[in-house]
Amino acid sequence: MRPSGRAPNALRPIRLEAGFAKHAEGSCLACFGDTHVLCTATVEDRVPPFLRDRGQGWVTAEYGMLPRSTHTRTAREAARGKQSGRTQEIQRLIGRSLRSITDLAALGERQVRIDCDVLLADGGTRTVAITGAYVALHAALSGLVANGTISTLPLQESIAAVSCGIVEGEPVCDLDYEEDSNAEADGNFILTGGGQIVEIQCTAEKSPFSRAQFSTLYELAAKGIAELSTWQRQALQLTPKTA
């Protein structure tokens, strides 16, 4: 029995609220249970230096946690003067994943900056961030189509993400903090709406695990991401920018 009473393959209650941030070109408040991440997309009319005059665009991401999003306070990275290795790893993952389904040539010489800020944390923040960031990116790019800046939406696929892991010997989907802290193995799966692989990161937390266990985790992830893709489509239909 999971601490939350969920079935092994059940996601937490999902909420994806597009258009949450008043000023951003695209945004989504993404919640999987008690993990809440505010994702915004900012469109800029220039690309980073290494892409100048290359006729293509870029998508990048930054990630942060409010100090008291966590059970005990986490030190503010701005005050410490640098981002942790974990933060950098997560924001690189978010950016890389979004770029893999964006047609950067069709985007043209502009950059979309994604900001994912964790307001409340209860495990799985990077998967919630990716799932919400896709919605924010879609909304921002739809806005560029709507105002005639570009002619077609430069997205080849949707993506969503979920964590799966082995907790007390049992493979389960969408781990909360309590499960995550005790998992024997833990994986983050980022798949397209069509079920293709964008990125898999799977780690033995306590001891190595078998390929068969990995396959079970993969099945759980595929099912969860199919559901999240449905939530994403619903969230984007609620915002007039994507009509």
Next chain:
Amino acid sequence: MRPSGRAPNALRPIRLEAGFAKHAEGSCLACFGDTHVLCTATVEDRVPPFLRDRGQGWVTAEYGMLPRSTHTRTAREAARGKQSGRTQEIQRLIGRSLRSITDLAALGERQVRIDCDVLLADGGTRTVAITGAYVALHAALSGLVANGTISTLPLQESIAAVSCGIVEGEPVCDLDYEEDSNAEADGNFILTGGGQIVEIQCTAEKSPFSRAQFSTLYELAAKGIAELSTWQRQALQLTPKTA
């Protein structure tokens, strides 16, 4: 006529939601119109090194803005590797103001850390932060009383803050971003619920102004802060910790 249609002495719509942050010992989502600041209070059982073995406590504050709380994106301070001078000025102000009404000896050898994070910005973020931070601090300290850690609430007064300024020759209260950008003079007033002065910072933005003008701003501030004090009392009665 103000852009918002408000009377010169009218505050924006006020919302103070105590207990907003699930994990914090005290918290308040404070909103003056479209300026939204999440304030949390964290209680720690030790004081900073310079106070060790002095038999008293400490209250300190940190401040931040989500990158896309603003009309155009503000660079993330954690990524830039340091807090701006403006950020440091604001967080020093918040901490100093709260300490001025806290009985640090009665608090005992513990520290309360206040985090004020701007989710949405439309002018006056530091005054919203102080007004909400007081609620978060009160809630956290009430919790210490409730669980028997300390015997009486170590707060001598309430405090709240508001900005007043001269916009197109007219003294007005609680400036929004549009007014703030065009103000000839601008002041932040931090007063106690009883109308005493905690801190005044008043600056000529375009050209020096007279003492008579200053007095008018003071009157507006005193009225606004009296109203904010009422909102604070209401917010704190809504949370069972303060019963």
Next chain:
Amino acid sequence: MRPSGRAPNALRPIRLEAGFAKHAEGSCLACFGDTHVLCTATVEDRVPPFLRDRGQGWVTAEYGMLPRSTHTRTAREAARGKQSGRTQEIQRLIGRSLRSITDLAALGERQVRIDCDVLLADGGTRTVAITGAYVALHAALSGLVANGTISTLPLQESIAAVSCGIVEGEPVCDLDYEEDSNAEADGNFILTGGGQIVEIQCTAEKSPFSRAQFSTLYELAAKGIAELSTWQRQALQLTPKTA
């Protein structure tokens, strides 16, 4: 009785020595008693990036303390790798104050950098710095007029600054370190030679204070600043650049 034997409204012995720094376009060694600040003005032929091609100039300031200007040694900020929040607050205040009385359009596309370095500290360093910085700025700008770079002096007013506070219940002017350490309330007043307000920062150090007390501090400040303005006029007549 004040520790120094001064009357409540008496300044410390004032010395403003224009032209002290051999290489600078303008300079002033400003001393209020045992607080000595070396202020220099450097004229640069370009403006910061955010003002490029806007047809106006800029005035900015930096502040520092020699490590052993203080009773006990203060750690060198260059060695610690960053400026403290206090330093940033003070240098922002100096720059903002000087800009408020400078005609930035008449200055043209050039920047004046003010450096205020505390050689000896005995309270009130920021007010001494502002009072001396005005002299340095005036001298540098007069030089630009003298050599024909600009046609008229781009200064609308003079400014000076003094601290006033309540010490053992008594309102006094121009606090030295011993008084400053024990003040119940403490304010920095920056006024023009004509008595208009440029900036007021007034803080309750121990407990909130009344509006009547604030008014008394204001009176003391106005009198002190009138005297400082006279000293400034004398200092500037001593340097041939301002003839």
Next chain:
Amino acid sequence: MRPSGRAPNALRPIRLEAGFAKHAEGSCLACFGDTHVLCTATVEDRVPPFLRDRGQGWVTAEYGMLPRSTHTRTAREAARGKQSGRTQEIQRLIGRSLRSITDLAALGERQVRIDCDVLLADGGTRTVAITGAYVALHAALSGLVANGTISTLPLQESIAAVSCGIVEGEPVCDLDYEEDSNAEADGNFILTGGGQIVEIQCTAEKSPFSRAQFSTLYELAAKGIAELSTWQRQALQLTPKTA
């Protein structure tokens, strides 16, 4: 046909030279073709602060590249003043992988620091680093057993790593730089000598890929790591410390 003429499942020429670094408690110069990584293990008699008095040890890793290990010069991280996100990601991966097969309780309250420095880079540096780091760690821990500090070798398994990817539609093993730059998908597999999973990181570089393709990569990795495990055993028999 691969640029190197290798069969799809063929590793590059492997060289693992244990004991290469004269001063280190354990070391290995690990070479896969033209990727050369010097791995050293340093044993320290104390653990990091978060583990103090917990009765267990720790293994951690740092990673760096000599500036001219690469085709064009890479800026020196020490001169830039910080480690890149990529560097942090790699060193976290190395440390995490080694900890997963180390019995930290049996290690006792000591820390092993692994340093992996790339002398020459031609793709796959992180997999070469992990493969060599295991040898260095084993040698250092064997030394602790040999001198009686601990009674049994606190290692539960061996680990090795290899990259596999899809290049021009073809799944291949142990990519060199030219292949890596053009891969459609790219994965790093870290498995135990017994074939269990320690960590898998698999990323779509150009476009999402299928689960069937992932399975092919996994097969290649399993075969390659079996071979690398043999090389590791040979390297450790060559050094008297492991006798």
Next chain:
Amino acid sequence: MRPSGRAPNALRPIRLEAGFAKHAEGSCLACFGDTHVLCTATVEDRVPPFLRDRGQGWVTAEYGMLPRSTHTRTAREAARGKQSGRTQEIQRLIGRSLRSITDLAALGERQVRIDCDVLLADGGTRTVAITGAYVALHAALSGLVANGTISTLPLQESIAAVSCGIVEGEPVCDLDYEEDSNAEADGNFILTGGGQIVEIQCTAEKSPFSRAQFSTLYELAAKGIAELSTWQRQALQLTPKTA
């Protein structure tokens, strides 16, 4: 003919004013012509961590330049966030030189911190700093003897420093900025009052030079330092602490 009209072996006008800094345990304003350096010595009752419980003391130094001590403004190191390589080289040299003539065991477990801040720069700042720092150190240590903290002055020798160089083919002593900028070779000599070598740094600025030229520079330095030693003795007799 030298730009200043000095003879090749003539020092600039020397002024060593002991006791210049009101708060410091020892101090000296040292001037060689238009190079003015304020040197202070601070005595602390503890040693740096690497010397704890070793029964000896330490002498260390920091160096800085006021931004407008130079002809054109030098960026403030505290604002840039780090000390330059040149600054670190100079302060390491000052500390090393002073330690070479201090009996660190006789000093006991305390540290003397020397601060050398350049108020006005016209070449040779490091040699002025060392010459003044010795006076400040002597004064501070004499104070410790005077108040009974230690029984005898823990100084084995005096030291002073001067630069010598080859300018337009001519060996000269105590170069000013104009000479220094054009020197073919340039050396800093730090000798004891008795003429022994503490440190020599001699560099070809434009092209290598001969051993015979080096010998000439050495002769000039020995003569100059003998004179500086006399000035130091006079300065220390003027301050009552050394009586």
Next chain:
Amino acid sequence: MRPSGRAPNALRPIRLEAGFAKHAEGSCLACFGDTHVLCTATVEDRVPPFLRDRGQGWVTAEYGMLPRSTHTRTAREAARGKQSGRTQEIQRLIGRSLRSITDLAALGERQVRIDCDVLLADGGTRTVAITGAYVALHAALSGLVANGTISTLPLQESIAAVSCGIVEGEPVCDLDYEEDSNAEADGNFILTGGGQIVEIQCTAEKSPFSRAQFSTLYELAAKGIAELSTWQRQALQLTPKTA
């Protein structure tokens, strides 16, 4: 008797292996006994900003140590976030020395970056670095001549370096770590192949020393550098680039 059994004027076994680094335009693995430094030269087609449009080139250097090149582990500077004062001093010395024998005008508007990385440390790393860096620089510049970029080799002289010091009263050449740790005085001599002085840094480690002792050290250095120059010529003849 020296710990190594060497005669007072004997160098350690010397090895200079040109072309060691596969990717660099010039390189040399330089070994004096157990001090091994990998030196590479990178040619860039642009100069640093301060030299733009001046019609000349530049040579600069960076220095680092692998963490476990030393007997006990040295903290990684990239992880600490800054280069130590010692590192900066050494890399400034290497760059300055190489520039003194390079015809920067003949080099044209390009920069050569030298990287010296210590793989194994046993005293004298800076002298080994300079000796090897000259070989790497020569190889890189010869390559520019060979491919027709410049017409003649822009080097006026060769340089090499050695340390000499007084150990237990005995002047000796090319100190290893054990000798260096106990030296009474220690000097680094950088001379041209023709015996002219490029730089001398000579320091009293324990107590001041005499000019006669200095002269003895100079003789030892001159002899050692003559031998090193022969090794350099041999190393460069082994690499076809210099034919």
